[in-house]
Amino acid sequence: xxxxxxxxxxxxxxxxxxxxxxxxxxxxxxxxxxxxxxxxxxxxxxxxxxxxxxxxxxxxxxxxxxxxxxxxxxxxxxxxxxxxxxxxxxxxxxxxxxxxxxxxxxxxxxxxxxxxxxxxxxxxxxxxxxxxxxxxxxxxxxxxxxxxxxxxxxxxxxxxxxxxxxxxxxxxxxxxxxxxxxxxxxxxxxxxxxxxxxxxxxxxxxxxxxxxxxxxxxxxxxxxxxxxxxxxxxxxxxxxxxxxxxxxxxxxxxxxxxxxxxxxxxxxxxxxxxxxxxxxxxxxxxxxxxxxxxxxxxxxxxxxxxxxxxxxxxxxxxxxxxxxxxxxxxxxxxxxxxxxxxxxxxxxxxxxxxxxxxxxxxxxxxxxxxxxxxxxxxxxxxxxxxxxxxxxxxxxxxxxxxxxxxxxxxxxxxxxxxxxxxxxxxxxxxxxxxxxxxxxxxxxxxxxxxxxxxxxxxxxxxxxxxxxxxxxxxxxxxxxxxxxxxxxxxxxxxxxxxxxxxxxxxxxxxxxxxxxxxxxxxxxxxxxxxxxxxxxxxxxxxxxxxxxxxxxxxxxxxxxxxxxxxxxxxxxxxxxxxxxxxxxxxxxxxxxxxxxxxxxxxxxxxxxxxxxxxxxxxxxxxxxxxxxxxxxxxxxxxxxxxxxxxxxxxxxxxxxxxxxxxxxxxxxxxxxxxxxxxxxxxxxxxxxxxxxxxxxxxxxxxxxxxxxxxxxxxxxxxxxxxxxxxxxxxxxxxxxxxxxxxxxxxxxxxxxxxxxxxxxxxxxxxxxxxxxxxxxxxxxxxxxxxxxxxxxxxxxxxxxxxxxxxxxxxxxxxxxxxxxxxxxxxxxxxxxxxxxxxxxxxxxxxxxxxxxxxxxxxxxxxxx
Amino acid sequence: xxxxxxxxxxxxxxxxxxxxxxxxxxxxxxxxxxxxxxxxxxxxxxxxxxxxxxxxxxxxxxxxxxxxxxxxxxxxxxxxxxxxxxxxxxxxxxxxxxxxxxxxxx
Numbered sequence: 001x002x003x004x005x006x007x008x009x010x011x012x013x014x015x016x017x018x019x020x021x022x023x024x025x026x027x028x029x030x031x032x033x034x035x036x037x038x039x040x041x042x043x044x045x046x047x048x049x050x051x052x053x054x055x056x057x058x059x060x061x062x063x064x065x066x067x068x069x070x071x072x073x074x075x076x077x078x079x080x081x082x083x084x085x086x087x088x089x090x091x092x093x094x095x096x097x098x099x100x101x102x103x104x105x106x107x108x109x110x111x112x113x114x115x116x117x118x119x120x121x122x123x124x125x126x127x128x129x130x131x132x133x134x135x136x137x138x139x140x141x142x143x144x145x146x147x148x149x150x151x152x153x154x155x156x157x158x159x160x161x162x163x164x165x166x167x168x169x170x171x172x173x174x175x176x177x178x179x180x181x182x183x184x185x186x187x188x189x190x191x192x193x194x195x196x197x198x199x200x201x202x203x204x205x206x207x208x209x210x211x212x213x214x215x216x217x218x219x220x221x222x223x224x225x226x227x228x229x230x231x232x233x234x235x236x237x238x239x240x241x242x243x244x245x246x247x248x249x250x251x252x253x254x255x256x257x258x259x260x261x262x263x264x265x266x267x268x269x270x271x272x273x274x275x276x277x278x279x280x281x282x283x284x285x286x287x288x289x290x291x292x293x294x295x296x297x298x299x300x301x302x303x304x305x306x307x308x309x310x311x312x313x314x315x316x317x318x319x320x321x322x323x324x325x326x327x328x329x330x331x332x333x334x335x336x337x338x339x340x341x342x343x344x345x346x347x348x349x350x351x352x353x354x355x356x357x358x359x360x361x362x363x364x365x366x367x368x369x370x371x372x373x374x375x376x377x378x379x380x381x382x383x384x385x386x387x388x389x390x391x392x393x394x395x396x397x398x399x400x401x402x403x404x405x406x407x408x409x410x411x412x413x414x415x416x417x418x419x420x421x422x423x424x425x426x427x428x429x430x431x432x433x434x435x436x437x438x439x440x441x442x443x444x445x446x447x448x449x450x451x452x453x454x455x456x457x458x459x460x461x462x463x464x465x466x467x468x469x470x471x472x473x474x475x476x477x478x479x480x481x482x483x484x485x486x487x488x489x490x491x492x493x494x495x496x497x498x499x500x501x502x503x504x505x506x507x508x509x510x511x512x513x514x515x516x517x518x519x520x521x522x523x524x525x526x527x528x529x530x531x532x533x534x535x536x537x538x539x540x541x542x543x544x545x546x547x548x549x550x551x552x553x554x555x556x557x558x559x560x561x562x563x564x565x566x567x568x569x570x571x572x573x574x575x576x577x578x579x580x581x582x583x584x585x586x587x588x589x590x591x592x593x594x595x596x597x598x599x600x601x602x603x604x605x606x607x608x609x610x611x612x613x614x615x616x617x618x619x620x621x622x623x624x625x626x627x628x629x630x631x632x633x634x635x636x637x638x639x640x641x642x643x644x645x646x647x648x649x650x651x652x653x654x655x656x657x658x659x660x661x662x663x664x665x666x667x668x669x670x671x672x673x674x675x676x677x678x679x680x681x682x683x684x685x686x687x688x689x690x691x692x693x694x695x696x697x698x699x700x701x702x703x704x705x706x707x708x709x710x711x712x713x714x715x716x717x718x719x720x721x722x723x724x725x726x727x728x729x730x731x732x733x734x735x736x737x738x739x740x741x742x743x744x745x746x747x748x749x750x751x752x753x754x755x756x757x758x759x760x761x762x763x764x765x766x767x768x769x770x771x772x773x774x775x776x777x778x779x780x781x782x783x784x785x786x787x788x789x790x791x792x793x794x795x796x797x798x799x800x801x802x803x804x805x806x807x808x809x810x811x812x813x814x815x816x817x818x819x820x821x822x823x824x825x826x827x828x829x830x831x832x833x834x835x836x837x838x839x840x841x842x843x844x845x846x847x848x849x850x851x852x853x854x855x856x857x858x859x860x861x862x863x864x
Numbered sequence: 865x866x867x868x869x870x871x872x873x874x875x876x877x878x879x880x881x882x883x884x885x886x887x888x889x890x891x892x893x894x895x896x897x898x899x900x901x902x903x904x905x906x907x908x909x910x911x912x913x914x915x916x917x918x919x920x921x922x923x924x925x926x927x928x929x930x931x932x933x934x935x936x937x938x939x940x941x942x943x944x945x946x947x948x949x950x951x952x953x954x955x956x957x958x959x960x961x962x963x964x965x966x967x968x969x970x
Contacts (some may be wrong), residue, residue, distance in 0.1 A: 025939070057911070061915045061916075
């Protein structure tokens with residue numbers, strides 16, 4: 001009857017290994033200590049200490065002795081390890097192949113374990129976690145497919161109060177970040193506006209201040225201990241003030257910094273009551289404004305889900321009745337299902353999609369199985385070599401169970417050695433993995449805890465048992481009588497051909513990975529070299545921060561290497577888009593059109609081609625627009641020159657088309673071409689200055705640019721990136737897919753080739769006499785190579801037949817279907833991967849045949 | 865193995881049991897050691913010492929009444945036996961004698 005907060009796996013483990021007569025005392029002591037620690041240091045620390053204490057209980061005094069008597073068990077174990085080490089060192093090549101293969105796959109397995117454990121430990125520290133839910137929105141705009149959002153309007157949070165049935169309701173708004181003045185210095189921060197019950201619902205303990213009232217008044221703020229130390233160099237900062245955009249916030253509390261495994265992260269929390277006092281935020285009070293606001297609720301114990309859902313439906317239908325053009329339906333998701341999440345839009349911060357976690361686990365399992373197959377395969381092939389040992393042991397009186405134990409012990413030993421090597425490999429690939437994609441780099445740290453250490457150990461044991469199971473089973477089945485009659489009459493693994501199936505699977509995986517690497521690489525290259533319809537080389541995009549774009553432009557234009565300078569509201573073709581409904585004046589139908597705000601020099605800087613009309617008159621001529629050819633055809637305006645002068649309602653105003661540009665790709669290769677509108681000047685706030693650079697010494701030019709920047713802005717750093725790099729960033733998901741498949745491909749291929757090498761060595765060794773006699777009788781090298789590789793070639797063909805369609809399907813599903821423009825997949829794209837693997841495999845087999853063919857026949861035939 | 869040798873840690877554990885008197889069981893001994901020696905001790909390490917001491921006959925132990933704070937599990941209370949006390953005294957005397965023999969200690 002352990003206390004429910006005591007970690008259950010360590011507790012069970014302890015019960016399993018502890019001597020019975022000591023168990024009651026020790027278990028009681030551990031639990032008493034645990035409760036004390038929980039009182040003094042909190043639950044997390046107490047659990048950690050408990051785990052460590054259990055681990056430290058593993059010592060001879062406390063460990064249970066086996067039932068067959070203490071001395072006997074230990075002696076047997078000693079004997080097992082002696083035999084195991086002898087077998088290991090006798091077959092150095094095979095041991096090395098096994099250890100290397102297992103270690104490589106183990107490294108991937110460790111990665112998957114550390115990763116998955118971390119992902120599933122998110123948000124587990126909230127004491128009322130099982131009762132916390134988030135209200136989600138399914139928004140359907142007219143004529144568009146509905147989308148799931150993690151956010152919900154502030155109206156939702158407000159209206160929920162009318163219905164009751166919720167213990168606490170916490171609205172949140174994430175529009176609180178940037179620069180803040182504290183202690184007379186400027187700091188960058190991330191923050192949230194949150195409802196006053198925030199600390200009642202979530203477990204973020206306050207070091208200073210009163211949790212119940214800290215966020216009830218407008219203009220009050222709670223900051224984290226870390227941020228307090230950073231800004232004021234002390235923790236107790238209650239009563240100090242923070243200033244953002246001329247609004248002064250008084251600090252009413254200091255919270256412990258949120259753990260890394262929290263999907264809610266902040267430096268500062270401000271009371272949501274503040275928003276009511278600032279006219280700028282009035283726009284949030286609309287049912288349709290649900291883009292950056294959230295609603296979290298705390299449910300009472302034993303609440304009725306059906307009733308809650310009924311209330312939500314009632315709420316949404318009342319509100320939807322007041323609006324047209326869109327509908328929102330509300331849903332609930334539990335705290336546990338937020339991270340890893342199911343891919344809703346508008347998250348509070350980056351959320352790892354649950355399928356990414358699953359994908360990594362599956363890929364790791366494939367590689368792990370592949371390595372287990374190697375061990376199983378080689379042990380099975382070589383099992384006859386140990387038949388005599390089995391026979392003698394049985395005759396002397398070993399039970400089948402004991403023999404089984406011995407062989408499993410050997411496998412586990414190999415697996416444990418591999419764990420050590422694999423752990424080293426894991427440390428090597430860990431930094432690479434953390435950089436893999438933006439999801440991982442933003443949410444994962446892969447820090448090791450005792451619990452993860454235990455899991456690593458568990459993995460090694462499991463892998464050992466799994467790999468050793470089949471050979472142990474078969475080897476212990478040998479009958480002493482048939483062994484003593486003569487080993488050559490025995491057959492192993494007859495019938496189904498377990499070994500062939502395993503080798504086939506291994507090669508199918510290897511080929512699959514190889515094909516996927518080739519396809520992803522081609523697709524990535526395709527994306528990078530895609531003709532966007534405008535010039536991106538030698539363009540440097542500089543972040544504006546809050547500066548005046550015209551002043552900055554002027555500062556940069558003074559540098560001779562800058563050929564032209566312009567500004568824009570964002571960078572096209574890198575994944576960011578902005579759209580609004582466009583309507584011809586006098587017409588009723590509207591079409592969704594994408595847009596970008598630019599100054600008149602932009603078209604020249606980027607090399608856009610005007611096919612009709614002219615450029616903007618000036619940056620301030622906001623009533624003018626320039627559209628693309630697709631806009632002209634979709635609105636059926638006739639020829640491009642006919643379109644000039646057409647009046648369009650777009651972006652809240654009536655505007656006139658003054659020019660038409662050639663179609664270009666403002667999105668990524670995932671988007672098709674749609675109507676597009678260039679808006680003039682500062683219709684949307686400019687965020688970037690675009691510079692066309694002509695320079696032979698880029699380093700020097702960058703220095704000059706940096707100098708020019710600092711004449712305008714001393715507070716922010718000069719931040720610039722080449723357009724081509726930004727495009728590469730937009731395809732980082734492709735490059736991370738490429739990297740994942742690349743790494744796994746290398747591991748899987750190495751493992752299967754290692755296994756094949758082992759098999760080839762073994763086959764050649766056991767048929768060496770036959771081969772030598774053939775050679776003496778005049779067989780050629782190629783006929784001998786064919787003889788040895790005949791069986792393997794059959795396996796390879798079957799493996800290719802499985803791997804090619806599978807990887808084709810997988811690539812289509814995961815990559816091609818998300819793209820509007822993708823590579824053509826032909827025969828060679830698919831087959832080259834298979835051929836490559838077969839080639840490597842045949843070279844491996846031939847190398848062994850070559851060795852056999854080269855030796856002097858006399859050496860091989862001398863003894864008998 | 866089961867001689868009468870007394871390790872340093874074991875000696876301290878016995879002293880701690882004597883200090884705690886009636887209240888000497890796992891958790892209290894562990895905490896006493898931690899505060900006194902100012903270093904982390906695991907319950908496992910303590911158990912080894914206690915088992916050894918009991919094997920040598922230096923301490924005896926008995927179960928107490930079940931208590932609610934431990935989910936109804938009984939505590940095991942430890943006491944130093946006469947033999948243990950003798951050994952402790954011997955160890956102390958040996959040390960004192962040796963201290964006295966150091967010539968250059970002001």
